[in-house]
Amino acid sequence: MTRSNRREFLSGVMAGAAAAGLMARAGEAGAQGMAGKITPDDRALLVIVDVQNDFIPGGALPVKEGDQIVPLVNKIAAGFRHVILTQDWHTPGHISFASTHAGKKPFETVALDYGTQVLWPDHCVQGTPGAAFHKDLRIPHAELIIRKGYRQHMDSYSAFFEADGKATTGLRGYVRDRGFRTLYFVGLATDFCVGWSALDARKVGLQALVIEDACRGIDTEGSLAKAWTAMQKAGVKRIQSSDLTA
Ligand code: VGL
Numbered sequence: 001m002t003r004s005n006r007r008e009f010l011s012g013v014m015a016g017a018a019a020a021g022l023m024a025r026a027g028e029a030g031a032q033g034m035a036g037k038i039t040p041d042d043r044a045l046l047v048i049v050d051v052q053n054d055f056i057p058g059g060a061l062p063v064k065e066g067d068q069i070v071p072l073v074n075k076i077a078a079g080f081r082h083v084i085l086t087q088d089w090h091t092p093g094h095i096s097f098a099s100t101h102a103g104k105k106p107f108e109t110v111a112l113d114y115g116t117q118v119l120w121p122d123h124c125v126q127g128t129p130g131a132a133f134h135k136d137l138r139i140p141h142a143e144l145i146i147r148k149g150y151r152q153h154m155d156s157y158s159a160f161f162e163a164d165g166k167a168t169t170g171l172r173g174y175v176r177d178r179g180f181r182t183l184y185f186v187g188l189a190t191d192f193c194v195g196w197s198a199l200d201a202r203k204v205g206l207q208a209l210v211i212e213d214a215c216r217g218i219d220t221e222g223s224l225a226k227a228w229t230a231m232q233k234a235g236v237k238r239i240q241s242s243d244l245t246a
C-alpha cells in the first residue's frame with residue numbers, strides 16, 4: 001500500500017467509524033480532545049443560565065449550593081470562545097409569583113392557559129439587586145445576555161421559548177445567525193431553566209450538553225429526577241466538567 005492510498009484507506013475507516021456512531025462523542029460534541037475529552041470548537045456555545053443573586057443562598061428563591069458553582073462556571077467559561085448569559089427578568093407582580101394569586105403559597109401550583117404553573121416567591125424583579133448576576137461571576141467575553149420572563153402573563157424557564165412553547169426570546173435566531181451547532185449548559189436551576197433550555201435546544205435541532213457539576217437544582221416534588229429523565233429521552237448529554245479539556 002502506498003502512503004497516499006494508505007491515508008485514504010485510514011480516512012475511510014475513520015469515516016466509517018463515525019458513521020457507525022463509534023466516535024459518538026466526537027460527532028456529537030463537535031470535537032475530540034486528548035484521552036476522549038471534549039474540546040469545544042468554534043461552533044460550540046456555552047450558555048450560563050441565571051447565575052443571579054435571588055437563586056443564591058440568601059436570595060429570594062435560593063437554590064441549595066447555588067453559590068458553589070460560580071468558580072467552576074468561571075473556569076469552564078474561560079475554555080469557551082463563545083459564551084452567553086441568561087437572566088431571569090420578571091415584571092413586578094409577575095404571574096409566576098405566588099403573591100400575585102390570592103390564597104396561594106410558593107411552590108403550590110395553578111392551572112394557567114398554557115399549562116400548570118409552579119408558583120414562586122417574588123424573585124428576579126427587573127432592576128432589583130436580586131436580579132443582578134452573582135458578584136463573583138467573571139465572564140468578560142460573554143457575547144450576549146438573553147433576558148426572559150418579562151411577559152407579565154407568562155413564565156419562561158427556557159432561554160428559547162416562553163412557557164407556551166411559542167413566544168420567543170430571539171435566541172433561536174441568534175444561534176442560527178451565528179452558526180452555532182452545539183450548546184453547553186451550566187447554571188441554575190438544573191430542573192427548571194437549565195433543563196428547559198436544553199430540551200428546547202434539542203427541539204430546534206441543536207446538540208445539547210449539560211455540565212452537571214456546574215449546575216444545581218431546586219428539586220421540588222421530584223422535579224430534578226423528572227428533568228434528567230426528560231433530558232435523557234430528548235438526547236441531551238449529561239457530562240461533568242472533567243470531561244472537558246479546558
Ligand atoms: C428559575 C424558577 C423560577 C430558574 C427561574 O432559573 O431555574 N426557576 N424562575
Ligand code: ZN
Nearest residue numbers: 088123124149
Ligand atoms: Zn423566574
